[in-house]
Amino acid sequence: MIAERLSLQLPHTKVDPRILSALVCGSALALLALKWTRQRRLQQKLEEARRKREHALMEMRTMSLQFKEQNPSVQLEAILSLPLTELVEKLREGSLSPESVLYTYMGKALEVTHEVNCLTDFLPECVAQLQDLKKQKQRGPLYSVPISIKEHYDYKGHNSSCGLAYFLGTLAQEDSVVVQVLKKQGAIPFVKTNVPQSMFNFDCSNPIFGQTLNPHNHKKTPGGSSGGEGALIGGGGAILGFGSDIAGSIRVPSSFCGICGIKPTEGRLSLCGISSPVYGIKSVHPAIGPMARDVDSLALCMKALLCDHMFHLDPTVPPIPFRDEVYCSTEPLRIGYYDTDGFTLLPPCMKRAVQETKKLLEKAGHTLIPFNPLRMEYVVGELFLKGLFPEGASALLEKFEGDLIDPNLKPQLSVYKLPQLLKRILAFFLRPVVPRIAGELKALCGIGSAKNLWKQHAAAEVYCQEFIAEWKKLRLDVVLCPVMGPAFNLGYLGKLVASGTYTVLYNILNFPAGVVPVTNVTEKDEEELRHYKGHYNDHWDKLIKKAAAGGVGLPVGVQCVALPWQEELCLRFMKEVETLTREKSRSTIGPRIEAL
Incomplete structure (x- = not known):
């Protein structure tokens, strides 16, 4: 918006490349400084x-x-x-x-x-x-x-x-x-x-x-x-x-x-x-x-x-x-x-x-x-993983923002962080080869709506009654x-x-x-x-x-x-x-x- 106003007021003026370069470098340095400050604060905590x-x-x-x-x-x-x-x-x-x-x-x-x-x-x-x-x-x-x-x-x-x-x-x-x-x-x-x-x-x-x-x-x-x-x-x-x-x-x-x-x-x-x-x-x-x-x-x-x-x-x-x-x-x-x-x-x-x-x-x-x-298999995917992470684990991932990740948890979090579309694609292609892993990926895509969450809760209750x-x-x-x-x-x-x-x-x-x-x-x-x-x-x-x-x-x-x-x-x-x-x-x- 500012650039448009400048171009309207000074149509024949060109921005000095050195200024652009300085702005880009300054922004990058500012981001690095912010990242360093956050890491330092974390380390201090x-x-x-x-x-x-x-x-x-x-x-x-x-x-x-x-x-x-x-x-x-x-x-x-x-x-x-x-x-x-x-x-x-x-x-x-x-x-x-x-x-x-x-x-x-x-x-x-x-x-x-x-x-x-x-x-x-x-x-x-x-x-x-x-x-x-x-x-x-x-x-x-x-x-x-x-x-x-x-x-x-x-x-x-x-x-x-x-x-x-x-x-x-x-x-x-x-x-x-x-x-x-x-x-x-x-x-x-x-x-x-x-x-x-x-x-x-x-x-x-x-x-x-x-x-x-x-x-x-x-x-x-x-x-x-x-x-x-x-x-x-x-x-x-x-x-x-x-x-x-x-x-x-x-x-x-x-x-x-x-x-x-x-x-x-x-x-x-x-x-x-x-x-x-x-x-x-x-x-x-x-x-x-x-x-x-x-x-x-x-x-x-x-x-x-x-x-x-x-x-x-x-x-x-x-x-x-x-x-x-x-x-x-x-x-x-x-x-x-x-x-x-x-x-x-x-x-x-x-x-x-x-x-x-x-x-x-x-x-x-x-x-x-x-x-x-x-x-x-139904219990693990449809009842446990979808029950624990109905939103695809996003609520849990929020708590890790700005934190160091423990090595023991990295394999889990790397799966949770995958884009939903990629999880679905991987689940589809892995299903014939490794069905358990494919089932985990599919379940971790989440439920998608409040209506589906209610259905999941109902399914868990039905399963419990069948078990009893x-x-x-x-x-x-x-x-x-x-x-x-x-x-x-x-x-x-x-x-x-x-x-x-x-x-x-x-x-x-x-x-x-x-x-x-x-x-x-x-x-x-x-x-x-x-x-x-x-x-x-x-x-x-x-x-x-x-x-x-x-x-x-x-x-x-x-x-x-x-x-x-x-x-x-x-x-x-x-x-x-x-x-x-x-x-x-x-x-x-x-x-x-x-x-x-």
Whole structure:
């Protein structure tokens, strides 16, 4: 417009090329300067977050060492070896001091994070909370139990970044509802744990705090997105922790790290104050839940949380107290089972874990019935990916603007960023060759309209009813099935969307599901893995084979599932699996010791 006016006023005047060149060069320099300034600001934000963490962990280390020096008679290993139920009993009766337990776990958590990099923050308020608890006459069911919380649980005065620079510097104004309830019941949150960038990944790494490693094998990932929790608890640095799960983010780290964890029905525990990069997802159900060394710890925790205080703080949570009679029942169960979903074939040790657990359950008097999950290819594309990213992942991508991208997330984001037309073209041509990858590309094109979104929500509800109908037809109480595992090598999970189908299914259905470790990877499992081809023998199957290699000795778990709002039954089933597995282990180890 300005150029037109100039040409009208000075029709015979020519613009000096040197001026044009200067303008172009100046604009380019201005853009470069702006880019450099943004990168510098980002780097400063990341460095400041890291400095804060180092300062917090240094404070934690100082407190731990000071207590240890002043109390040399405290038996640290004896405290760390106690299961949660015994620890609670000793704390409540006074035979263990709250200080000895808190500072012991501080020290152990520091040891674990030195090895695997699982902590993001220390919560020094825990010291004042401990003193307040000691003054109270009534002692809650989790009295003075030190607990860890996933990084995105809001804790007043601390950051919930979700592994993204986008959220750095924004401090929580109050505790999340679950943290408030835990404190009311006597628990002491003392650390926050690491997550993958944005939490939409099964690994556990971000540009702020780096890569978390598996406590059993540092070449392996602890899983995600509750990977920091899995690594800390699996390494012995916490006795009870809290994660979240929208595709398996509690169950996968539990499987990889050899611990127990449960994803409840969405809404059984309050989600108020749980930060997320994306809100409003309806047909894939998020949930928060506990992670611990054994099933009794999970049950004790759920019982403590399902109380009037939570129902008051968040009236959207149905006021259903924990049903002890269900958890403690000894009635035989009708158990559906499957060792593959027909879409993803997990490594041989995972199938073995299900089959061995099935035999133990049958021997114990339970009835086992073959069960097949319905239409998994449809579930992954039409229900999960379209439900999670109905707009083609644009809402998630916004949170990465101006941020560094973690290497583990680059394979995913590169697919999300492809133009919609290109995704459709690639899906069309790849369909005959690699149908699973083509299905992912097509699903990631998004839904396109509000009308289509409603249709997608309706389709998810219809599928759920079909699944429940099949469940009822077989008169099942619970289902036994695999979970992703064993722990994968670092750098693979961002490329393996397919491997999450075993956990994703129960977020779509909104069924409670938990993981229990039952065995370990053997040399025979490793040998069978060398002949693994998967169901499709495609790129994803080849990656799974590489990702699972070198896993001898790693923990292997199974997944236990119940119908919605039946967390107590799910835990009861998990306890049965845990008990039978431990009895088998004792009966196997006993003769070996006698022979020696």
